[in-house]
Amino acid sequence: MGLRADPRILIVNDDGIDAPGIVLLEEVARQFSDDIWVVAPDEERSGAGHSMSISHPVRVVQRDERHWAVRGSPTDCALLGIYEFMTDRKPDLILSGINRGPNLAEDITYSGTASAAMEGAVLGIPAIALSQIIRYQSEIYWDTARTYAPIVIRQLLELNWKPGLFINVNFPNCPVDQVTGIRATTQGQRPSGAFRPVRRVDERHVPYYWIKIGFPDGGDLDGNDLHAAIANRVSVTPLQLEMTAHDVVPEIAGLFAD
Numbered sequence: 001m002g003l004r005a006d007p008r009i010l011i012v013n014d015d016g017i018d019a020p021g022i023v024l025l026e027e028v029a030r031q032f033s034d035d036i037w038v039v040a041p042d043e044e045r046s047g048a049g050h051s052m053s054i055s056h057p058v059r060v061v062q063r064d065e066r067h068w069a070v071r072g073s074p075t076d077c078a079l080l081g082i083y084e085f086m087t088d089r090k091p092d093l094i095l096s097g098i099n100r101g102p103n104l105a106e107d108i109t110y111s112g113t114a115s116a117a118m119e120g121a122v123l124g125i126p127a128i129a130l131s132q133i134i135r136y137q138s139e140i141y142w143d144t145a146r147t148y149a150p151i152v153i154r155q156l157l158e159l160n161w162k163p164g165l166f167i168n169v170n171f172p173n174c175p176v177d178q179v180t181g182i183r184a185t186t187q188g189q190r191p192s193g194a195f196r197p198v199r200r201v202d203e204r205h206v207p208y209y210w211i212k213i214g215f216p217d218g219g220d221l222d223g224n225d226l227h228a229a230i231a232n233r234v235s236v237t238p239l240q241l242e243m244t245a246h247d248v249v250p251e252i253a254g255l256f257a258d
Contacts, residue, residue: 003126003157007092008035010081010125013099014045014074014112017067021098021132024142028149029095032157037091039081041112042069046101047211048112050075050119074116082123094120095153097130098145104133104170104225105188108239110195114168121166121241128156129166133173133229144179145171148234152182156236164241170225172232185235188224191216 009029013022017040029036042061051073058072060080068085070077074096082090096116103111113129120127130152132145152169159167168187172179193216197209220226228235 003092003161006033006035007157008086008089009033009037010078010086010091010094011036011038011040012074012077012081012094012096012116013040014048014096014116015100016041016044017063017069019044019100020142021100021145024146025095025098025130025149028146028153031150032153036066037081037086038067039070039077039085040068041074041077042071045073045112046099047110048073048075048115049110050115051112052076052079074112075119078116078119078123082125090123091125093157094125094127095130096120096127097132098142098149098171099129099131100134100140101131102133102170102229103129103131103168104229104235105190105219106194108168108187114166114239117166117168118239118241121164124163126156126159126161127166128153128169130169130171132171135173141171141173141175144174144176147176148179148182152234152236166239166241168225168235168237168239170229170235170237172229172234174232178232179234180232182234182236183223183228185225185228185237186223187237187239188219188221188226190219190226 052075053072058076061069096113099113108114117127117129134140196212198212225235225237
């Protein structure tokens with residue numbers, strides 16, 4: 001059974017409440033419901049992962065009746081939206097994004113966009129993370145996300161949402177007329193080395209570091225999200241909270257057998 005008609009939707013992201021992707025996502029969401037709530041970081045929190053603010057206060061500025069800017073992580077935003085602002089009824093659906101940049105393969109472990117959707121799964125709420133793949137310092141094909149996000153969301157509303165499930169969607173880095181389709185995919189894995197610290201020195205001769213992003217080629221096996229991106233396909237990847245390596249459990253049990 002899918003979700004109810006006219007669902008209550010919570011929108012979150014990690015690029016910040018004024019980012020073009022979240023503005024676009026709200027536009028898309030209004031094709032499905034008028035019951036839209038936006039709770040997002042007050043500035044970019046990319047790479048925040050599934051972090052929560054537990055050692056400092058989370059400040060909030062209410063923009064209007066259903067828009068809040070949060071000085072915190074995407075997970076903080078999801079928690080505030082669900083428990084603090086939408087008090088009369090929880091959301092039926094969480095939409096996170098639309099991220100400016102890919103969330104493919106191991107990106108999921110770093111991504112604030114994916115982690116906000118993951119928090120939905122933790123709390124038993126269907127959740128979809130959406131990202132527009134880009135090439136830095138090049139044109140961003142927002143019209144691709146604008147065209148395909150409603151199609152993907154509409155179909156996923158019919159999904160039988162199992163406990164612990166969330167969905168990761170990536171729109172390809174190409175114009176709309178070059179998209180080659182929509183595919184259900186698995187999560188890929190690139191070769192190691194995508195993120196590396198780069199040492200620099202400031203004007204007072206004090207060293208500091210930037211984390212440089214440089215995605216290595218490889219890992220794009222047929223059927224995974226990396227392969228879909230190269231083939232200009234929209235990838236729809238079902239993910240789950242349960243990460244146990246079940247095939248290794250018997251071996252470890254043998255190591256600790258009495």
